[in-house]
Amino acid sequence: xxxxxxxxxxxxxxxxxxxxxxxxxxxxxxxxxxxxLPTVVTAVAPGMRVEQQEIFGPVLAVIKVASLDEAIRxxxxxxxxxxxxxxxxxxxxxxxxxxxxxxxxxxxxAPTIGAEAHLPFGGVKQTGNGHREGGWxxxxxxxxxxxxxVDFSGRLQRAQIDTEA
Amino acid sequence: MTETFKNFxxxxxxxxxxxxxxxxxxPADRDDIIGCFPRSGPDDVARAVASAQRGFAHWSKTPAxxxxxxxxxxxxxxxxxxxTIARAMTREMGKVLAETRGDVQEGIDTAHYAHTEGxxxxxxxxxxxxxxxxxxxxxxxIGVAGLxxxxxxxxxxxxxxxxxxxxxxxxxxxxxxxxxPHTAHLLVELLLEAGLPPEVVQLVHGEGSVVGRAMVEHPxxxxxxxxxxxxxxxxxxxxxxxxHKRLSLEMGGKNAMIVMDDADLDLALEGVCGGRSVPPxxxxxxxxxxxxTSGCTTGCCRCCAIAPAGCGSGPAWxxxxxxxxxxxxxxxxxxxxxxxxxxxxxxxx
Numbered sequence: 001x002x003x004x005x006x007x008x009x010x011x012x013x014x015x016x017x018x019x020x021x022x023x024x025x026x027x028x029x030x031x032x033x034x035x036x037l038p039t040v041v042t043a044v045a046p047g048m049r050v051e052q053q054e055i056f057g058p059v060l061a062v063i064k065v066a067s068l069d070e071a072i073r074x075x076x077x078x079x080x081x082x083x084x085x086x087x088x089x090x091x092x093x094x095x096x097x098x099x100x101x102x103x104x105x106x107x108x109x110a111p112t113i114g115a116e117a118h119l120p121f122g123g124v125k126q127t128g129n130g131h132r133e134g135g136w137x138x139x140x141x142x143x144x145x146x147x148x149x150v151d152f153s154g155r156l157q158r159a160q161i162d163t164e165a
Numbered sequence: 166m167t168e169t170f171k172n173f174x175x176x177x178x179x180x181x182x183x184x185x186x187x188x189x190x191x192p193a194d195r196d197d198i199i200g201c202f203p204r205s206g207p208d209d210v211a212r213a214v215a216s217a218q219r220g221f222a223h224w225s226k227t228p229a230x231x232x233x234x235x236x237x238x239x240x241x242x243x244x245x246x247x248x249t250i251a252r253a254m255t256r257e258m259g260k261v262l263a264e265t266r267g268d269v270q271e272g273i274d275t276a277h278y279a280h281t282e283g284x285x286x287x288x289x290x291x292x293x294x295x296x297x298x299x300x301x302x303x304x305x306x307i308g309v310a311g312l313x314x315x316x317x318x319x320x321x322x323x324x325x326x327x328x329x330x331x332x333x334x335x336x337x338x339x340x341x342x343x344x345x346p347h348t349a350h351l352l353v354e355l356l357l358e359a360g361l362p363p364e365v366v367q368l369v370h371g372e373g374s375v376v377g378r379a380m381v382e383h384p385x386x387x388x389x390x391x392x393x394x395x396x397x398x399x400x401x402x403x404x405x406x407x408x409h410k411r412l413s414l415e416m417g418g419k420n421a422m423i424v425m426d427d428a429d430l431d432l433a434l435e436g437v438c439g440g441r442s443v444p445p446x447x448x449x450x451x452x453x454x455x456x457x458t459s460g461c462t463t464g465c466c467r468c469c470a471i472a473p474a475g476c477g478s479g480p481a482w483x484x485x486x487x488x489x490x491x492x493x494x495x496x497x498x499x500x501x502x503x504x505x506x507x508x509x510x511x512x513x514x
Contacts, residue, residue, distance in 0.1 A: 001487045033258075050256040056317075056416040057487060060437065071423040080395075082418030085279035087428035087436065097423065109429070110419035113434035117274035121325070122415055126395045129402065131413035133325040133390075134275070139282055141413055142333040142388065143304035153297035 001034045004057030008039060011050035016061070017043040045073045054080065068093050076102040082123035083112040104128065167497070168200040171210060173215040173353050176363030180210040181371070184498035189346055192259040192486040193456040199257050201497035202346040205371035209380035210338070213367035214386060217309040217336035220364030225334040226469055232332055233283020237464040239278030239328070240358035243269060246355065253349045254319050259486040271321035272352075279328040286333070298335065306334030307411065311380035313373065313401075319345035323352060326390045326413075331365065335388065338367045340376050342393075343494050373397065387411060 001024075008022050013049035021039030036058060042049050046063040050087045051074075065071045075084050083105040086097045105115065117119045120132035131141050138151050151157055169186060171178040181203035191197035203209070224232070243250070251265040260268070288303035312326040323339060331338050341349035353368045368375050373393070380386055381404050391401050391417040424433045463465040 004487065032195050033191075034195075035193075036487055040166045043497075052419070054419055060277045062443070064353040065423075068341065068423070068425065071421075075421045075423065078421075080417045080419045085420070085422040085436065086425070087422065087433040088425035089427045089429065090425065093425060103420070105303045109432060112422060116323075117271060117278050123418060125415050127418055129398075129412065129414040133322075133392075133413065133415060138325070138329040139286065139304070139333060140311065140411075141390075141411070142330045142335055143286070144307050145302050147300070147302045149293070151295075151297065152299065157295045157298060159293075159295055 001036060001057075004036050004039075004055060004059060007050055007055045007059060008041070008051070009055070011041045011044070011048070011059075011061070013045065014048045014050065015045075016041045016048060016050055019062075021058070044079060052078055068096065072097060072100050076100075079126045080123065081125040082127045083111060084106065085112045104132070167187050167198050169497070170200050170202045170350055170370070172203050172205055172213075173357075173363075173368040174213045175367075176210060181205040182212075186345060187371075187494035189257055190343070191256050195199050197256070197325065199347050202343075202350075203370040203443070204496070205369050205376050207370050207375070208255070208377040209371070210376055210383060212511060213369050214309060214366045214380075214383050217338055217367050218385060220362060221306070221308055221334075221336040222368070224331075224336055224362060224365045225335045229286050229332065230283045231232065232334065233280045233487045235360050236276050236283070236328055237280035238334060239356055239361070240273050240280060242355050242359055243273045243276060246351075247273070250320060253351055254345070257347045258316055258319055258345050265320075268321045271318070271326035272500060275321070275324045275328050278374045279332040280331055281414075282286065282329070286492065308335060308387045309385060310337045311340070311383075311386040311392065312337055313340050313380070314349075314391045315395065316342040316344035319348035320352060322392050322415075323349065326392075327356075327366075330388070331361070336365045336367075338380055338386065340369055340373070340380060343370075343372060345449045346370050351502070377401075381405065381410075382408075384408065391415070406455050416461070498503070 008018060012018060019040045020041045021037035023037055025035035025037045029058065039059045040062060040063045041050055041059060041159050043112060044063045048061075050059070051063060056164040063074055065074055081103045083106040084097075084101040084103040086094060086101070087109055090093055097107070103126055104127065105112075107114065115134065118135055119134035120137040122128045132138060171180055173179075181244070183204060183206040185204040186201040187204045189199040189202055191199060202426055246372045247266060250269050254260065254265040254268060255262050285305050290300060290301040293300040310326075310330040312323065312330070314323045314326065319341070323341065327337050327339060337351060340351065349368060349370075353366060356366055357363060369380075381457050383391055388411045389401060389405055390413040391398055395416040398414040398416040402412060402414060404410075422433070422437060
């Protein structure tokens with residue numbers, strides 16, 4: 001809760017505008033819990049802390065961009081790379097974004113949640129270290145590859161050296 | 166009287182060697198105490214490692230399809246208990262029920278997928294470059310895997326780590342986040358009921374800086390899987406690098422949604438609000454930034470303005486309390502007179 005309050009304060013300091021929310025929720029039944037209002041922050045510029053850092057709370061930073069190129073650049077300029085999402089009806093834009101967004105997962109016309117158990121899950125840059133959870137890849141992580149050679153020729157055969165000798 | 170929970174080490178539910186406990190409270194109602202959970206120490210971890218090594222000795226020799234059958238039963242039990250576990254999860258970490266039920270569903274899917282993998286775990290057979298010679302690879306279990314999991318997906322993330330680790334023939338030590346020990350307890354109970362041999366799984370509650378660290382630094386835990394902050398992941402990475410451990414890190418995120426001019430705006434708004442509900446305390450896979458090509462600010466406000474505040478347990482609510490990440494957990498005082506009231510089942514709403 002304090003972390004969310006800290007980041008909303010930081011957003012204000014950095015010149016962003018809290019359009020809605022921005023404080024603890026009050027009301028009957030809420031006084032004994034940790035409730036924070038859904039918060040939308042506008043006038044956010046790329047590079048602001050509210051745009052770069054993970055808040056872990058109900059805070060949405062809205063960044064206006066002029067083009068798909070700029071949107072991809074804004075996405076790729078954060079240190080993390082878990083997932084991203086693109087809403088469009090333009091198939092060309094969708095395929096460009098799939099290839100160019102630096103995240104482990106990209107959703108097209110769906111939000112950034114909804115991973116399925118049989119596909120690898122994970123991110124790039126400071127989100128992960130190259131491994132994935134879920135899907136077929138995780139079975140490689142939890143097992144060791146053992147290679148076996150069985151020679152049934154009955155004589156010494158030497159591989160990877162001069163077999164012509 | 167507040168319930169006191171135990172670790173699962175050496176095939177038994179046991180009190181921590183430290184004798185210390187921490188409180189677990191409902192984030193939607195701080196007066197609702199779920200229970201006291203062990204604040205374990207390095208001795209508990211050492212015992213868990215010794216037990217897991219014994220578990221590994223026979224589990225790694227159990228055929229993979231048989232291991233898969235156990236996970237199949239785990240999946241079936243999760244189906245049966247979906248609602249019970251979802252309610253316990255909502256009570257201890259605050260996501261709305263639609264979200265916690267989804268969390269359990271992810272565990273069900275992961276169990277049933279792992280079951281099928283028991284009959285695959287493919288190796289490869291390739292031609293040798295020499296006559297009368299056979300060349301192939303197969304997959305071996307590694308050993309004891311240490312699993313450190315976060316609060317935001319209290320069932321799904323542990324199952325993502327645990328089920329494939331078990332299917333591959335490893336034994337596991339499970340250290341859940343201090344915010345969600347009850348869900349972890351229910352999961353381990355269910356695994357044992359499904360027929361997992363007791364020493365194959367160990368549950369050690371406590372703080373990351375103590376229990377997590379002891380596990381990461383233990384020479385007989387060759388595999389570590391961690392989901393949490395980038396800062397902690399870096400520290401774990403340094404240790405695992407030095408000790409030549411296999412490490413999987415899943416850390417921070419800042420997940421942007423890009424909304425183009427030509428987008429279906431209603432669809433995008435539904436997406437930005439989560440479609441189902443907003444789990445405010447659990448942001449890893451959530452919308453952290455919304456980049457718009459133009460003119461969608463108004464729509465966004467409309468969307469958030471209609472999301473009422475409420476507590477996690479009301480199925481119709483679309484907002485949930487934050488998890489209490491603000492400080493270290495209060496210690497449990499062992500005298501029952503210190504509790505204002507017994508843990509209640511009623512929620513704030």
